[in-house]
Amino acid sequence: MAKMKFLCDSKRCIECNGCVTACKNENNVEWGIQRRRVVTINDGEPGETSISVACMHCTDAPCMAVCPTDVFYQTEDGIVLHNKDGCIGCGYCLFACPFGAPQFPSDAAFGERGKMDKCTFCAGGPEEDNSPEEKAKYGANRIAEGKLPMCAEMCSTKALLAGDAAEVSDIFRERVIYRGHNDGAWAQTTLQNETDLAYDATQPKA
Amino acid sequence: MIPHKWPSVTLPFHTLLLPLLALTLAFTLLFSGLTQASNSSEARPAERKVASFAGPEYWRAIQQGEAGQTQSQTREANQLINVQGEEWRQWRNQWVTPAGAYAMGGTLAVLLLFYILVGQNKLDSPRTGSTVERWKRFDRAMHWTVATLFIILAISGLTLLYGKFFLRAALGDSLWGNYATACKLAHNYLGPIFVVALLVMIIKWMKHNFFNSTDIKWFMQGGGMVGKTHPSAGYMNGGEKAWFWVLTIAGLVVCISGLVMDFPNFDQSRETMQLANLIHGSVSLLLIAASFGHIYIGTAGTEGALEGMKSGHVDETWAKQHHDLWYHEVKNEGSDKQ
Numbered sequence: 120m121a122k123m124k125f126l127c128d129s130k131r132c133i134e135c136n137g138c139v140t141a142c143k144n145e146n147n148v149e150w151g152i153q154r155r156r157v158v159t160i161n162d163g164e165p166g167e168t169s170i171s172v173a174c175m176h177c178t179d180a181p182c183m184a185v186c187p188t189d190v191f192y193q194t195e196d197g198i199v200l201h202n203k204d205g206c207i208g209c210g211y212c213l214f215a216c217p218f219g220a221p222q223f224p225s226d227a228a229f230g231e232r233g234k235m236d237k238c239t240f241c242a243g244g245p246e247e248d249n250s251p252e253e254k255a256k257y258g259a260n261r262i263a264e265g266k267l268p269m270c271a272e273m274c275s276t277k278a279l280l281a282g283d284a285a286e287v288s289d290i291f292r293e294r295v296i297y298r299g300h301n302d303g304a305w306a307q308t309t310l311q312n313e314t315d316l317a318y319d320a321t322q323p324k325a
Numbered sequence: 326m327i328p329h330k331w332p333s334v335t336l337p338f339h340t341l342l343l344p345l346l347a348l349t350l351a352f353t354l355l356f357s358g359l360t361q362a363s364n365s366s367e368a369r370p371a372e373r374k375v376a377s378f379a380g381p382e383y384w385r386a387i388q389q390g391e392a393g394q395t396q397s398q399t400r401e402a403n404q405l406i407n408v409q410g411e412e413w414r415q416w417r418n419q420w421v422t423p424a425g426a427y428a429m430g431g432t433l434a435v436l437l438l439f440y441i442l443v444g445q446n447k448l449d450s451p452r453t454g455s456t457v458e459r460w461k462r463f464d465r466a467m468h469w470t471v472a473t474l475f476i477i478l479a480i481s482g483l484t485l486l487y488g489k490f491f492l493r494a495a496l497g498d499s500l501w502g503n504y505a506t507a508c509k510l511a512h513n514y515l516g517p518i519f520v521v522a523l524l525v526m527i528i529k530w531m532k533h534n535f536f537n538s539t540d541i542k543w544f545m546q547g548g549g550m551v552g553k554t555h556p557s558a559g560y561m562n563g564g565e566k567a568w569f570w571v572l573t574i575a576g577l578v579v580c581i582s583g584l585v586m587d588f589p590n591f592d593q594s595r596e597t598m599q600l601a602n603l604i605h606g607s608v609s610l611l612l613i614a615a616s617f618g619h620i621y622i623g624t625a626g627t628e629g630a631l632e633g634m635k636s637g638h639v640d641e642t643w644a645k646q647h648h649d650l651w652y653h654e655v656k657n658e659g660s661d662k663q
């Protein structure tokens with residue numbers, strides 16, 4: 120069985136926010152909620168780096184562990200989904216999540232948060248696949264159609280990868296090899312005369 | 326930082342592209358210049374530069390909650406990772422949840438054992454049939470308002486903490502979902518009413534509840550819970566006073582921490598609400614455990630105690646046995662008036 124994961128290649132993300140828009144459009148995400156966001160560290164400074172982040176579909180998901188009504192469930196593919204019918208809007212999943220993935224349409228007095236919304240890996244919810252009910256509550260169910268999440272599919276630089284963990288890491292590993300890099304995955308250290316080897320042009324590919 | 330390698334690239338594709346690139350660059354610079362000019366009046370916040378471009382330090386900084394820029398308007402969206410939640414999860418799931426269950430179960434077990442071994446604190450002599458007024462209508466209304474709200478809040482709160490372990494399976498998804506929603510709504514809307522009711526009760530009854538030397542003697546004799554002795558007590562005995570202060574202090578802590586979570590519209594951070602949740606959970610669980618003791622003593626534990634809060638009047642025998650100083654006070658007042 121596949122183990123679905125997202126991976127954002129910080130060397131490729133150009134902060135275009137295309138993933139955010141793709142997600143909002145594909146899933147008809149409620150006003151005020153952004154299931155995915157791009158965060159730029161060192162914005163406008165040397166070493167500016169952007170990462171696109173959404174629900175990471177944790178194996179040991181904190182949201183699942185703290186939910187008082189137990190509405191979360193994990194699909195066979197390791198995708199963390201939730202049943203909005205049982206959600207009481209307590210906000211505990213938001214407290215627990217390290218990535219700020221669960222969001223609520225409101226934060227009014229008396230804890231009136233509404234029902235939690237988060238990235239579904241484009242896998243919908245507990246309703247029948249691609250039914251109008253599922254579409255209205257959770258958005259698209261691309262997984263049921265054999266497609267990957269829209270954010271990753273639309274990523275212009277292919278920074279955002281989604282899919283089976285093994286395949287995602289194979290792609291990334293290949294990139295790292297072609298980058299010809301001491302430090303491998305993410306970047307050089309300060310020891311290498313401050314040269315950025317992310318895009319080693321002497322290499323033929325990637 | 327422009328990569329150093331760029332100028333040395335001499336592929337034909339790039340040479341073709343170079344004029345185009347230059348043109349684009351010129352445009353970009355032009356527009357960025359314009360936007361820069363329009364923004365120059367704003368003071369740019371001093372940003373701490375994260376060392377190394379996406380290197381180990383970068384990831385360490387992100388893991389420690391380094392914030393950046395984002396287009397998302399959600400609160401705290403500029404942080405990629407906030408590990409505080411994991412700490413909260415551990416505290417809540419590994420400590421507060423089991424400890425609360427032990428505290429409540431332990432208290433119930435002790436009370437049951439006490440009831441079996443010692444039994445009810447009976448009246449020593451038969452009832453006289455004449456009564457004295459102990460609680461006025463307003464006092465009783467206040468007590469039962471607070472008590473009813475306390476019980477509803479306790480049940481709804483306990484449901485939200487422990488319900489998922491057995492109630493979901495027992496009720497089925499649909500019923501469980503509706504019941505949990507009702508619990509959350511009850512908790513969030515009745516909570517603030519409880520705060521007001523509790524405050525009124527604290528203010529109204531505080532004057533009776535300051536400790537004095539009689540209470541020390543009362544505690545030294547264990548409050549007469551075991552055996553035949555009945556230590557002297559005024560209108561309130563040492564135990565009642567202790568419960569009053571437990572309820573006052575713990576109750577206020579629970580109220581304040583509850584309000585922090587009940588009104589997320591004041592922009593408090595997740596960390597504040599996590600802390601409030603832990604305080605609220607642990608203190609209210611202790612308070613619920615303590616309330617079992619209060620409920621036991623007020624009902625099954627003491628003969629004739631519940632009458633006082635039901636009708637407002639207690640039998641003279643009961644008054645003499647449990648609150649002798651107060652009884653004599655009332656009698657003297659009565660005789661003075663006559």
